[in-house]
Amino acid sequence: MLKIDIDGCIGCGVCESTCTFGAIRVEDGHAVVGDKCTLCGSCVEACEVGALSIERTAKTVVSDLDSWSGVWVFAEFRDGRIAPVAFELLGIGRQLADQRAVPLSAVLLGAGLGEHARELIGFGADRVYQVEHQALASFTDDAYGNILADLARVHKPEIILAGATAIGRSFIPRVATMLATGLTADCTDLAIRPADGVLLQTRPAFGGNIMATIECPHTRPQMATVRPLVMKPLPFEATRQGEIVEVSPDSALLQSRVEVMESIREKGDQVNITEADILVSGGRGLESEKGFALVREVAELLGGAVAASRGAVDSGWVGYPHQVGQTGKTVCPKIYIACGISGAIQHLVGMQSSDTIVAINRDENAPIFGVATYGIVGNVFEVLPQLIERLKERRGGKAGN
Amino acid sequence: MNYFLTEEQQMIVDVARQITDEKIIPQRAELDEKEEFPTEILRAIAKADLFGLYIPEQYGGFGGGSFDMVLALEQFARGCVGIATSFAASALGAYPILISGSDELKERYMPVIARGEKWAAFGLTEANAGSDASGIQTTAVLDGDEWVLNGTKQWITNAGDAQIYSVIAITDRSKGPRGASMFVVEDTDPGFSYGVKEKKLGIRASSTRELIFKDCRIPKDRMIGRQGTGFFTVMRTLDLSRPGIASLGIGLGQAALDEAVNYAKQRVQFGRPIISFQAVQHILADMAIQLEASRALVYATSRYIDTDAKDLSKYSSMCKVMATDMAMKVTTDAVQILAGYGYMREYPVEKMMRDAKILQIYEGTNQIQRNVIGQALNKEYSRS
């Protein structure tokens, strides 16, 4: 509860202007709090006379907080390979583990795991808990969740990270609930607070219009999911040493109340460009279908969707559902990369409110540069191949990929 | 402007608006281009309970009146007049049964129409009978327990997609104005078929076909009202439906004005948005004036009709003329404002202009409407 010391309050209104949620206002000369208060504490900090406080009743803190130690990364294994996000998380995981001076481990569940655990070590893990079983061949929330939770209870890591993939976002919340601990989804930044070693988890809210930093102070493990391509993997070191621990799961843990009948792979053109976070868009400047293929490749490497100006759609290089502009769709992604698009108003009205706009065009007077955050005056046929090369490098060549 | 709608009327507007924004607007261009009947959209309208708006509660309808229909049609027309016409034409086909039909006939047809399970259509026009309705040649001859219909109706909206048709045919030519009767023909009746789908200038999502009766046999109980009351039922039907057509004009005009103003604010020429030029402002101002005046007249008229007024023909014709002439002018002006872009099929205003034309023609041409008004004035002033 937000407590207001009515006598101490001078009715200055600083809290009202600080409040992000419009939950506190000055009435009859003193602050009054309404239903929208989320107890974020911004007003408490802002109040110059200390009239505001948040009553935090002493919580039952998990008493053996200090006995939880180590950073874990859940390594997703599907279709005979480890999802690249696991390697990315080992990159940030290594940083966090080093700051905490604890080991970094990976948890690998599945069937037909072969030698893949070595890849995890090569990307930075000190230890891999490998759980090989036929019942884990298909992902089920029950089996995967039971096993991860059980391992966590036994080995007590202080931090567990997982990719915010379809699988991660599905079963990690269950694991967090089973462990009675906090989980923060889709983190874009992770750091250790030096004062007390707590994990600071930063994530977007309200569709990315606001950022929030969150902590999980009283329970362990501190859990977080991270989207693919947010973190960077370390360079692969084939000679890196590490320990592989084979775990034989208790058969009771492998039971699932959901049965997977069939797994169907689909390369659908299902993407709705209005929902994509990253759009790579091509225009007439790409000159041909072959030229437009560069746009497709960049989109694929960035995990984004393909968009286009009317010129490209009319030329037949891409379908109408991808058209952005007055007679196409209006989009507002986090990143919009316009390649060979001049930026006529009919196109701009469809994308100008994107968070970050990158424009690549050989004409320095092209109107697109008027709305671009970052502009590159150059030849798309030189710039895009460079970008593709760099992105491939960044993704990290994997041993045997 | 606030027209002081009741809570229920506001609900009708909200539901119709949501359907327009979520279902009609996204599909209108494609349905127009493909000349495809809006089956799915009509199903969504049925699910929202709007097909029963004007149908009495005892038949499962909402029990609303003319004004309620006007409110719904205005929203749909803002999306697409072709789709709105398909909805309106079903009401047109149902009105004769409501106005003149026996209780038994109403029991049979009103509930399914109210649920939107079956759609209706109105069969009056023929090759030789447009403005001159008395020129109809379709005949109905009693043979034992059945009426046998022969003839062809032309340019019937919803023909081929509706299941229930209110059709007028000559039952006794010697009786002149009392020589025609209305019947309910169902799409499964023997000897009843449809002509080819017509290709039109506008409202292309709406289906227009001939109704062909070749010894079409229907049971005796399908006659709507007493024999010889056909023309009366038709006139009364059109009196009630005219505000609906007027309402299509207002919705269309509003959509055109919205496009024109938004475009003018955004289009920069000579260094400024074109809305800053007086020439453009004056065009927009005149559009807005005529639109609001039409809306006020249509609302007033339909509310008046809901009081069961006796002299509603004149006002019904007036609001139809005003709103539809306005829609033609406003949509043409909208194309002018959007200029080159307005002429391109990629932008919605050229379709709006094409759609507007029919409003001045069907359900009684605006010339016939003026006749009605003139004659009514003559009669009115003679009394005193």
Added chain:
Amino acid sequence: MKIIVCVKQVPDAKDVRLDPKTNTMAREGVQSIMNPYDRHALEAAVQLKEQYGGTVTALTMGPPQAEETLREAVACGADDAVLVSDRAFAGADTWATSYTLAMAVRKLGDFDLIVCGKQAIDGDTAQVGPGLAQRLDIPYVAYARKIHSCTADKIRLERLMDDGYDLVEMRLPGLLTVVKEVNEPRVPSLKGKMKAKSLKATVLTAADLQADPACLGLRGSTTQVVRVFSPEFKAERCMLTGTAAEQVDQLLNKLESLL
């Protein structure tokens, strides 16, 4: 079938912005709407009811004005509505929210299926659905994209995966979270709106739930917000110069934090 649908009233996310200077949210013109994914959840539940018979109960945890969202749910086919509201719930994270909702569900008695939207567009965590299922000790499938069929004790459906989909069968009672592909939500019907107008939602307070105060609201949360701030405002308009390779390097550096 007895189906419960969890709905949430949220601000229309696309309109929400923080003024970076004052750190306040622009309040004007931000509408409250039913979380878009919950509309799909409700539609899925109502379609199941129409096909197999039964009832749909709309459930929400929120301030008193969340009742508007319950009305919308009834206007779109829900049979009744439950509002779980209490000052004590303020500041709840997904852990405390799933506790509170679980207590409410237990109070409602037996059910066959709970349907939730995949995530709320304000919090964007997608955690409450699975958390709720775990608390109730029922199975769940997240990211349902198509429901095939349902019997008294099983439901067969497709679950969206990153590379396609899985065809799965879940035992009932269970919980689903749905994605947008699952259906086209209906528009409220006129009769529905009139029913909703006279709706008296059941209101449950913390006391009604016999909830443990230590598990509610901020106190019951395992996570808490330390700081709220605006994402880096791209006030810069920056032309990158040099060779193509140099330009690309600079670009990737700039985009680093975003990718």
